Amino acid sequence: MRILVVEDDPILADGLAVGLGLAGMTVDRVESCADARAALATSTFDAMVLDLMLPDGSGLDVLGEMRRSGDRTPILLLTALDDTPDRVRGLDSGADDYLGKPFDLDELSARVRAIARRGNGRAAPCLTACGIVLDPASQSATLNGVPLPLSRREFAVLSALMERPGIVLSKVEIEDRLYGWQEEIESNAVEVHIHHLRAKIGRETIETVRGLGYRIRVAS
Amino acid sequence: MSSLRGRLFAILLTATGLIWLSAAVWIYFGTHRELERVLDTRLQEAARMVNSLVGSANMTVAMAALPGSPAEAGGYERQLSCQIWSFDGRLVARSDGTPHGRLTEVRSGFSDRIVDGEPWRVYTVANETAGIHIMVGDRLGLRDRLVSELIKGLLAPTLLIAPLLGLLIWISLGQGLRPLRAMAGDVRNRDADDMSPIDAAHAPAEVKPLAQALNGLFAKVETARRHEREVTAFAAHELRTPLAGLKTQAQIAMAAEDPAVRHGALQRIALSVDRTTRLVRQLLALAKLDTSGPPPARETVSVGAIFDEITEAAPGAAPHPSVTLDPALQALTLQTSRELLTLILRNLHENAVQHMPADGRISWRSTASGRGIAIEDEGPGIPEDELALVTQRFFRGRHKSALGTGLGLAIADAAARQLGASLRLSNRVDRPGLRAEIELGG
Numbered sequence A: 001m002r003i004l005v006v007e008d009d010p011i012l013a014d015g016l017a018v019g020l021g022l023a024g025m026t027v028d029r030v031e032s033c034a035d036a037r038a039a040l041a042t043s044t045f046d047a048m049v050l051d052l053m054l055p056d057g058s059g060l061d062v063l064g065e066m067r068r069s070g071d072r073t074p075i076l077l078l079t080a081l082d083d084t085p086d087r088v089r090g091l092d093s094g095a096d097d098y099l100g101k102p103f104d105l106d107e108l109s110a111r112v113r114a115i116a117r118r119g120n121g122r123a124a125p126c127l128t129a130c131g132i133v134l135d136p137a138s139q140s141a142t143l144n145g146v147p148l149p150l151s152r153r154e155f156a157v158l159s160a161l162m163e164r165p166g167i168v169l170s171k172v173e174i175e176d177r178l179y180g181w182q183e184e185i186e187s188n189a190v191e192v193h194i195h196h197l198r199a200k201i202g203r204e205t206i207e208t209v210r211g212l213g214y215r216i217r218v219a220s
Numbered sequence B: 001m002s003s004l005r006g007r008l009f010a011i012l013l014t015a016t017g018l019i020w021l022s023a024a025v026w027i028y029f030g031t032h033r034e035l036e037r038v039l040d041t042r043l044q045e046a047a048r049m050v051n052s053l054v055g056s057a058n059m060t061v062a063m064a065a066l067p068g069s070p071a072e073a074g075g076y077e078r079q080l081s082c083q084i085w086s087f088d089g090r091l092v093a094r095s096d097g098t099p100h101g102r103l104t105e106v107r108s109g110f111s112d113r114i115v116d117g118e119p120w121r122v123y124t125v126a127n128e129t130a131g132i133h134i135m136v137g138d139r140l141g142l143r144d145r146l147v148s149e150l151i152k153g154l155l156a157p158t159l160l161i162a163p164l165l166g167l168l169i170w171i172s173l174g175q176g177l178r179p180l181r182a183m184a185g186d187v188r189n190r191d192a193d194d195m196s197p198i199d200a201a202h203a204p205a206e207v208k209p210l211a212q213a214l215n216g217l218f219a220k221v222e223t224a225r226r227h228e229r230e231v232t233a234f235a236a237h238e239l240r241t242p243l244a245g246l247k248t249q250a251q252i253a254m255a256a257e258d259p260a261v262r263h264g265a266l267q268r269i270a271l272s273v274d275r276t277t278r279l280v281r282q283l284l285a286l287a288k289l290d291t292s293g294p295p296p297a298r299e300t301v302s303v304g305a306i307f308d309e310i311t312e313a314a315p316g317a318a319p320h321p322s323v324t325l326d327p328a329l330q331a332l333t334l335q336t337s338r339e340l341l342t343l344i345l346r347n348l349h350e351n352a353v354q355h356m357p358a359d360g361r362i363s364w365r366s367t368a369s370g371r372g373i374a375i376e377d378e379g380p381g382i383p384e385d386e387l388a389l390v391t392q393r394f395f396r397g398r399h400k401s402a403l404g405t406g407l408g409l410a411i412a413d414a415a416a417r418q419l420g421a422s423l424r425l426s427n428r429v430d431r432p433g434l435r436a437e438i439e440l441g442g
Helices: A010-022 A032-043 A059-068 A085-092 A105-119 A152-163 A170-177 A190-199 B004-055 B059-067 B140-176 B178-188 B207-256 B259-290 B303-313 B338-354 B408-418
Strands: A002-006 A027-031 A047-051 A075-079 A097-100 A127-129 A132-135 A140-143 A204-208 A213-216 B080-086 B091-094 B111-114 B117-128 B133-139 B299-302 B323-324 B333-336 B363-367 B374-375 B422-427 B435-440
Touching: A002 A010, A002 A085, A002 B059, A010 A027, A010 A105, A010 B259, A047 A059, A047 A105, A047 A127, A059 A075, A075 A085, A085 A097, A085 B323, A105 B207, A127 A152, A127 B133, A132 A152, A152 A170, A152 A190, A152 A213, A170 A190, A170 A213, A170 B004, A170 B338, A190 A204, A190 B374, A190 B408, B004 B080, B004 B117, B004 B133, B004 B140, B059 B374, B117 B140, B133 B140, B178 B207, B207 B259, B299 B303, B299 B338, B303 B323, B303 B338, B333 B338, B338 B363, B338 B374, B338 B408, B338 B435, B408 B422
Parallel strands: A002 A027, A002 A047, A047 A075, A075 A097, B323 B363
Antiparallel strands: A127 A132, A132 A140, A204 A213, B080 B091, B080 B133, B111 B117, B117 B133, B299 B333, B363 B374, B374 B435, B422 B435
């Protein structure tokens, strides 16, 4: 799950990046409205954590622009202004959730997972397909009821594929979910992860669509 | 007297009383004089009448013609007495109730005499033909009684009316002061938060200045309170972000299994605590500057000593930039508040430190006037369009530092104004960097 964090306070921004990273998310961080616009123009995110008071403007402006241009990225507003009218204004401007500072990191992770899930059109917290159950909250997986040990990257690749079973994801799209901008991408990393996953859950579950990418086989 | 109504009442009552009293005195003397004249004329006429009767040579009839009904004690009857004396000193005739002694020795005209212990006023006519003196007199005591009865008759109703008049004045004053009471009631029944103006347009002319003054006060209080609310809201906001950072980093330190991650989080916690401590210290300094206390005490302050104090205590992450002090400043002493000057210079210095490259140099220089201090740094300076904004609270411009609170220059500016000095910020012309200059008068 790839998240964009827009926060200008360096210590809090670092905390968000590391904290959400510990919860299995890939985090990109920017410090201003302008950088946020640039990030949104070049990448797709599963969710966005947006601070309201930014050095070059209000997060509400970015939020309004995104919604007007039809961007449906789920957004959680993060701000010190947590009076009720501010919350109402934030939500009415198109935000999906709202959290006042200071907050609990676990609650923030849960809320981000929730809005990302809704953004993907799901209500159930766990991803299920072909006897596999993925729990994003605990980063754990089971195969036919038996615990399935997965690395962080493997979990990320598998959950990206299982979000829409039967839909093909290209290698680049999978890489996008796995790595932030700062991270070095090894050229065959996705192939390696898929190879390891097939070894753990069976060859047929992940299908290669030649020239396009990968998908989870839907039981017919 | 503190009650306006009581005061006006006393003034009105005293004034009315004085007017009445002088009117009574005037009436007393006027009436007295008029009465004297009337009674004197009566004496004269009575004497002439007796004279003319005597002139008709019928003394007996003349005697009988004199007023002769029996006297009634205490009344105004028998006011006049008449004596007829021959030129040779024989009492020819006298009216009833007239003393036996001669009423006067004066041979003609008016005279005042004491007869039998009573003051009398007598008019004498000499009849040369008959060789007699005709004397007609009355008791002055009776005259005075007449006047005092008259005055009493005038004053009695007045004394009865006085309380009624007092009551009327009291009620009228109450009515007249009603707009004032209404205004007081309006102010009294207000909520502590209600700072809306009083309706001054419809107040009477006398009350209007008071209403306007109150409205002015309300406006000032409202402005001060709004300012306070804004600062509090801002402070809360500025504190919440570092607190959120602290909490997040603390939770990471607790959850992380990787020692490197945990160590990084703990380091950031320490950094954030430093920064938050500084923020709180600056908020307190600003709050102290905001409470208008007595003017700061002036003393002889050595700029060199303040420099040593600040450069020793300057907070610093990592390497300190080098700092140089102009020799002219080392020796400079100023008559000013040590506390405020230290506050200004510390904040300017810290601001310079925060924006400096690690190998940069900060210079404390003397200004052209010799009574000012300029601190120059080698940081990025401040964009021209932000120069006027950086002294606003919590303003952090494009060149903000990680440690900055957005308060340092605001504090320096507020403290400078309290010293009657001014803070001038400009970008250096010789190289990139900021020059902060404070010019102290006297």
